[in-house]
Amino acid sequence: MFWTLSFQLLPGENILEDSTERTGTGIKAAYSVFLTNKRAIFRFDGLGSSLTQSFFYNEISSIHTRKRLFVTYLEIRTGKKDSLLNVADAEYWADRITRHKESSPSGDAGSKYSGASSPERKKRELLDMLTVLRKNGLLTDSELEEKIRMLDSLRF
Numbered sequence: 001m002f003w004t005l006s007f008q009l010l011p012g013e014n015i016l017e018d019s020t021e022r023t024g025t026g027i028k029a030a031y032s033v034f035l036t037n038k039r040a041i042f043r044f045d046g047l048g049s050s051l052t053q054s055f056f057y058n059e060i061s062s063i064h065t066r067k068r069l070f071v072t073y074l075e076i077r078t079g080k081k082d083s084l085l086n087v088a089d090a091e092y093w094a095d096r097i098t099r100h101k102e103s104s105p106s107g108d109a110g111s112k113y114s115g116a117s118s119p120e121r122k123k124r125e126l127l128d129m130l131t132v133l134r135k136n137g138l139l140t141d142s143e144l145e146e147k148i149r150m151l152d153s154l155r156f
Contacts, residue, residue, distance in 0.1 A: 010038060019032045019088060035097065037100075037104075057101040066084060
């Protein structure tokens with residue numbers, strides 16, 4: 001699991017399912033769900049945020065629903081952490097993520113990004129952060145290009 005400041009797909013990653021295209025009833029959930037061929041991505045939709053949290057399928061040890069005070073949450077367990085996420089139709093997404101996890105090869109291509117010290121992952125996270133800074137007008141185009149060149153020259 002890792003947090004990023006933007007929604008960027010990894011190389012060779014495709015979105016298979018998207019909760020924003022489903023019609024829902026009731027109170028709007030805090031997270032939108034995006035299932036790809038490599039991971040489950042949860043985007044926090046509060047206050048115009050673009051903060052995302054993702055779990056590679058090979059990291060997920062179990063997934064179920066958990067009811068707390070009339071709200072059903074999606075509970076995701078990994079080797080390092082348990083997460084409760086407020087998503088619309090949690091039962092549906094628990095089933096879909098389980099199916100994608102089971103159909104995903106155990107030596108998933110995304111597993112190289114799941115290591116804590118992976119150079120590709122660090123570079124991707126920094127590039128995501130720079131992209132968000134540019135989108136929010138905190139960096140100019142020339143500053144972004146300069147930072148990307150600096151990032152390319154770094155050795156992790």
